[in-house]
Amino acid sequence: MASQTEKKAAPRKRSTAARKKTSKNGQAPKKTTFEVSYTTYTGGAFTHEALGLSKDQLLGMYENMLLQRRFEERAAQMYGKQKIAGFLHLYIGQEAVSTGAAYALNIGSDSVITAYRDHGIGLALGMTANEGMAELFGKIGGSSRGKGGSMHFFSKEKGLFGGHGIVGGHIPVGVGIAFAHKYKGDGGVCLTFLGDGAMGQGSFHEAANLAGLYDLPVVIIIENNQYAMGTATHRAFADPDFFKQGEPYDLHASVVDGMDVLAVYKAMQDHVAMARDNKPSLMEIQTYRYRGHSMSDPMKYRTKEELEAKKDEDPIIRLKSYLLQHNLSDNDETDAIDQKVKKEVLAAVEFAENSPLPPLETIYEDIYTQEDYPFIDQRFSTID
Amino acid sequence: MASQTEKKAAPRKRSTAARKKTSKNGQAPKKTTFEVSYTTYTGGAFTHEALGLSKDQLLGMYENMLLQRRFEERAAQMYGKQKIAGFLHLYIGQEAVSTGAAYALNIGSDSVITAYRDHGIGLALGMTANEGMAELFGKIGGSSRGKGGSMHFFSKEKGLFGGHGIVGGHIPVGVGIAFAHKYKGDGGVCLTFLGDGAMGQGSFHEAANLAGLYDLPVVIIIENNQYAMGTATHRAFADPDFFKQGEPYDLHASVVDGMDVLAVYKAMQDHVAMARDNKPSLMEIQTYRYRGHSMSDPMKYRTKEELEAKKDEDPIIRLKSYLLQHNLSDNDETDAIDQKVKKEVLAAVEFAENSPLPPLETIYEDIYTQEDYPFIDQRFSTID
Amino acid sequence: MAELQFREAIRAAMVEEMERDESIFLIGEEVAEYNGAYKVSEGMLDQFGAKRVIDTPISENGFAGLGIGAAMNGLRPIVEFMTFNFSFVAIDQIINNAAKIRYMSGGQFSFPIVFRGPNGAAGQLAATHNTSTEAIYAYFPGLKVVSPSNPDDAKGLLKAAIRDDDPVLFLESELMYGMKGEVSDAEDYVIPIGQARIAREGDDVTIIAHSKSYWLALKAADMLAEDGYHAEVIDPRTIRPLDMDTILTSIKKTNRCVIIDESNPYGGIAAEMAFRIQDQAFDYLDAPVMRVTAKDVPAPYAKNLIEHYMPSAEAAYKAAKKVMYVN
């Protein structure tokens, strides 16, 4: 935050201030500067001891990330088999972000909202692979009873408020979720995730200002995976240093290496703590998506080399080698986890297969809470 | 602009950068800072010699400001007589902004767009008091043939692209006007004015980014008159230092004392010059409106004292005393100008009175350029 | 029966509900310290404090979305738009979030939120400040749309809207805020959403009109009465869902219908009502359903033009005679 930022409670009279200067300063126009500070969470800079994480917690993080990875690999395969339709946006490569966040929250009392690339955070928060896969299959056993699909994972129980398809449209909603936490005094906070591309939407500006103005318990988190569809950040933004967007709203900003789950976890802990004090903040997480934007993306906008280089930073492999290097685990143990996760995902596919299609009459359910809402009568106009 | 901002043409790899740091820095999280600079144009800091303004030009500025003042005083009176209806937002107190801007432009080839508090800039650019007053009266002789009213002054001839009533809605339009200047290579620039309250709209964020991304010949000018209706800036913004909003879009920012026409003129010259080089920029002008938001405003949100203190800074009185102090003029000369302006405004009222109401058939004109557009036939449904 | 201004009736509804339920709050531009741009929320900041009566920046998209998020997380927001003309910068929040998230979440979340404020023509304010939004919002399943014509309905329906667990758009009118009317002082006065009101009985022609247009309908009915014709006047009160039973019953009696609506004509609610009437009472109609609407042009500023733009009682009177085939 700017050193010279006054507390907004005090009305400012800068026009007077400006004129005062003239006495000191006959020579004008006058160049003035102010300093802005932000925090960097660099990859590899954090040890589990320093963060007070036990071996079991690290293994839990490993399993948590791996479940997201395997779930989506399988989903991609099922998409190929046309078990899944519409858009399928894979989170593969970004799992350290969702897992690092989930471990910093009180799941159940805290809240999370994100965009359409939402399988990862859903599973990280504890949504089951079953309800997730069944939703992708469009079955009644899905988390949204088959009405939402890939872009619309919701779990009231786990505090996941979606899963949203309109870029930027959910950011003010996240601020409103935080508003309710503060209003109710329930101690909850809301993590509001958005992509780098969503920074193009005015809704960010409005939401960030409201968060800062009302001192809401929210962390606005930009998952900067370098691209919005085929557009690299520097082609869409006059200045792609998103962390600079905190200052004008009095939000403390951080830049985080999103390929290191420990760095993400630490950053989330710090920002969640700020939020619990009703200090809203901004986080830019630098991450990368290994797959295309959705299933039909030629990926001409990036080189093989760039992609391969990023794969060397794979957050899952990275945590695994950390575990081995620090003799916290061995291959047998991690293989066992791999097997467990694989089973879980296969079981989810079977569950999804066997879950029935939503009965046709459910098309009129879940719109209004009112039981007897009189939908436009198509008895005569369209013959059912 | 931030010292460490890279040119956006070069793709940035900050995630790598971030990790590089770790070598130098085992101890994390790491606090990093950067400097932001802006320019201040303080009141009283500029002499006409320094700005190369002749006596006649100063007298012209005086007359230009006075015309706006007297025009609106008379309009307020006519509103009381119900010659004018709807909203009437007076610019009184802010005339140094419009006049300072108009003198820095090539009127006719440059462009201006603003919000609904638009009489001042219209007259400053050379719209006649006649067409202005007739528009307020809703007469066919008005600049918009009586269809626009107070909030919608337009003059294609003078490069005034409105006069807009939806707060913030015109900001992207201003950026588009600048886009066309650059596309056509006609050397024109667009001054895009908005109020402090309009900074609450996401359209600012989107427009500012587009301006910075495409290097457009635009100056985005915030007329910070301290209030949006009854809301003081510090009650609506997490950080009311609007000049800070330039940095994230790579726009150079200035803070200008809007009660001194010379300071405004100098700032406009400098920013217009940047725009002619396709360097978009941001300007926060600190000004004040002496009247209520519109004609029905109890003004409980500010003290008499505050208002009176501001009136001591009246830009018109200020320029007048400058002229006298520097022996550039005397009371006879300024009185003569007062008389001339008074006559001009009275003549405008008479013109407006005598201008006919728009013929009823004009209700279907000026919608489509297509002459024979088939409007929904109400021959049968509504009886004309 | 107390006599209240329209704005007082709306305020009374909000105050009573807020006293009843802590989870209700009011948010919008100038609603708190300024006491409301149209003084609807006058005194509410003093009574409920800054926690529950909240001024916002000019960020409709932002605070509409904030309200939606708050509703998802257990509160019951009342979001005021200074006018519904300004709801267009927030329409994505209303139609994609408030209206659809419940569906997309399989019913996990509900949206007990009211969006209220003045709607429609408001005099010499020119084209951007005179938009009727009924048809645009009513198009979207997931929303309810209410638009009362008088203080009594305003109070009873707003209380119902605030208690409703689904998103309700409550459309008022600048030009009616000062209008006085008797308002029931029944203990807990709630008028169910979705019920039309037969304001006047008659068997020669049915005139349907809501909000400001309702008063044109009464005037037209008086003019017809002078000619010896008995018009039945129906105020739908709720735009979505429409109370078709009441409308169809009337038309089966009168066999003729005129709809007054100050919206622009194309796809306005008059078209929807007419569609359903001819669809479901075809054999009862002795004449086409006619609509009396604003002209198919943007709203002009000039006094004579805006008057020409608006539907009139005179036009409705003539339309009624047309469908009765008399002159």
Next chain:
Amino acid sequence: MAELQFREAIRAAMVEEMERDESIFLIGEEVAEYNGAYKVSEGMLDQFGAKRVIDTPISENGFAGLGIGAAMNGLRPIVEFMTFNFSFVAIDQIINNAAKIRYMSGGQFSFPIVFRGPNGAAGQLAATHNTSTEAIYAYFPGLKVVSPSNPDDAKGLLKAAIRDDDPVLFLESELMYGMKGEVSDAEDYVIPIGQARIAREGDDVTIIAHSKSYWLALKAADMLAEDGYHAEVIDPRTIRPLDMDTILTSIKKTNRCVIIDESNPYGGIAAEMAFRIQDQAFDYLDAPVMRVTAKDVPAPYAKNLIEHYMPSAEAAYKAAKKVMYVN
């Protein structure tokens, strides 16, 4: 006659016009380097360069407004929305600026701008990505709305739209981009805006349908033909203004009408067409005008539900038989 995909026909129209007029440019998300999210603008960056084929941030309000300002200042923008679902964050620019500024300026400025992109249902994308916007935009005087059903009309009408000096919304469909069809290779192929096309003649019943629904109409007509009934199929092609003459002429011949429209029903364009038909051809109608639309619910994701949600040829066929009082 060359056979082109729908997307190729749209591209051909843009390319021909851009070759003809330097002041035309294309702007939108992924239109340049990515060659278009649906490959409509493939190759155009290479041909016209970055000055005239421009990628944007995800800022619909911003770049729609930019286009409007550019149009006011002498250019002829083609603004692509990746889909019209995303036009709602920009709707204020379209309805308050593009549609109204000409009026509010007394005719000083004109708006030669086209907003184009896919509209309406697009399969299993759930509620926010399946919105039909026809009725919403057609409501506003100042706009023109075009929605072709085939490559030939798409090319001829888009060329007309680009040349039009008024703002035109040009509504396409993801699901039709791959559809092939004969496209006239006439020198300069322009189809005037505002003219419906009689696709098939018949005298038993009139079926009106545009865009994707047009193909349902043809299918329904085939089904009716097998029963020995001759349906006249009309593709309005332009939604605003509506070619009522063509429609009324047909109805005066068939005395029966079914409208297929994949919009939600409330206030959809089917309601508007039906209103005008009963209004202007009341005495010719032997049955109510029927509409076959999407259901009055948000679009669901599940395959079986979205199929159930959409209007079908089967439903249109049955509706036609209803208005012919046969089964």
